[in-house]
Amino acid sequence: MPAPFAASLCGFRSKNGQVTANPNTSDANDPGSVELGQALFSELGVPSEKMVGKDAGARMEEAIQQHLQPLRPDLAICRSRSALEFEQYAHLRVFPEYVSKHREAAPSLEQLQKIADQLPASVATSHLKKGLAKATAEFAEQDRMSARLKLYMPEESLLKLDLTCASVDEGRESFLHLGLSSKWSLRTDRAQDCVSQGSKLASQRRGPMPHYAVITMEPRPAMLKIIADQSGSVDYVYHLDLPALIRAMKRVKSGKPANWSPGLTFDRLLKQGRIRDYDELVSAVQAIPDRANSTIPQGAITEAEEAAGGSEEQ
Incomplete structure (x- = not known):
């Protein structure tokens, strides 16, 4: 027909x-x-x-x-x-979301360093500055890795x-x-x-x-x-x-x-x-079956994304 x-x-x-x-x-x-x-x-x-x-x-x-x-x-x-809205392709939306939401840590750490420099000298201030220096070095390396990831990862559409x-x-x-x-x-x-x-x-x-x-x-x-x-x-x-x-x-x-x-x-x-x-x-x-036999455990993707979001906020 x-x-x-x-x-x-x-x-x-x-x-x-x-x-x-x-x-x-x-x-x-x-x-x-x-x-x-x-x-x-x-x-x-x-x-x-x-x-x-x-x-x-x-x-x-x-x-x-x-x-x-x-x-x-x-x-x-x-x-x-x-297609990214569906189970079989949900993994493809992770990297674009990362690219759109990722921010370099350096600007925030610089602001914290300026605040620490204005604090009166003390043991606590000294520990804070050492911690900031260590964090700055670690996040600088992460920022470099993120920049390379954005540069070399293929942009599939x-x-x-x-x-x-x-x-x-x-x-x-x-x-x-x-x-x-x-x-x-x-x-x-x-x-x-x-x-x-x-x-x-x-x-x-x-x-x-x-x-x-x-x-x-x-x-x-x-x-x-x-x-x-x-x-x-x-x-x-x-x-x-x-x-x-x-x-x-x-x-x-x-x-x-x-x-x-x-x-x-x-x-x-x-x-x-x-x-x-x-x-x-x-x-x-x-002929489509009443319910799909999902290849991914129920709620697994949502739970993973929530866990990832929670770890970023901590």
């Missing part, structure tokens, strides 16, 4: 207040993209006079969230969340996940079951971002890999290939209406040579099972 809201997001771009022949899935500078987009919209029954704005991507995310959430009210299906599906249990980190990169249409850079994000999610996790996929309305096989042909970075490409795209491809292919490259590419991706219809995403969400 295609996404029930797919056709409602489709329409034609406008120029100077007038509707054009360019579908909002297509690159106006690519005749092949326009041709496929028009064929897809014809299969979807989108009127040629229907004009749309520029927010199809955001509306697609909202529609997916609103459609999936009632199917699994026990799970948190959210838009635009960082993860793009926010457009849509996430997670278990939320009290006293436990949210467990990410499914992450989606939502792209109404694709360009080469957008497609590469999806692949890169999948690779980082796989390599940087601690615990089970969440199901990671891309969902799109893109009609061009060349763009879908960038994502679907990769090995391991992205599980699948879900299409909002794959049956309509298959019919559109057949229509366009009927007027092309037998060796028409987009047609051959599309057939190969279908046979590989790399492009799937929206209903398979629905099935994936419905």
Whole structure:
């Protein structure tokens, strides 16, 4: 079953207040993209006079969230969340927090030294100054180590996940079951971002890999290939209406040579099972277990962070 809201997001771009022949899935500078987009919209029954704005991507995310959430009210299906908010990636937020909160000890120790210098001479003052001198040397070494750590540690970044599906249990980190990169249409850079994000999610996790996929309305096989042909970075490409795209491809292919490259590419991706219809995403969400078997003891991360914070305050 295609996404029930797919056709409602489709329409034609406008120029100077007038509707054009360019579908909002297509690159106006690519005749092949326009041709496929028009064929897809014809299969979807989108009127040629229907004009749309520029927010199809955001509306697609909202529609997916609103459609999936009632199917699994026990799970948190959210838009635009960082992977660092979930159990499998919680360790990645430790170093950025350290960098943002760490302060060199030298300025504070210098202030204390100035106060100690104003105290009257006594045995206690002498002990205080010796203690300050020792602390200054020790913290200076720690500050040098911290500076080297900040300089040489890699700055790994993860793009926010457009849509996430997670278990939320009290006293436990949210467990990410499914992450989606939502792209109404694709360009080469957008497609590469999806692949890169999948690779980082796989390599940087601690615990089970969440199901990671891309969902799109893109009609061009060349763009879908960038994502679907990769090995391991992205599980699948879900299409909002794959049956309509298959019919559109057949229509366009009927007027092309037998060796028409987009047609051959599309057939190969279908046979590989790399492009799937929206209903398979629905099935994936419905198949998520009621509760995740956490790989980290309940409350362990929170307790560790609280303990670390308490030791800093002492």
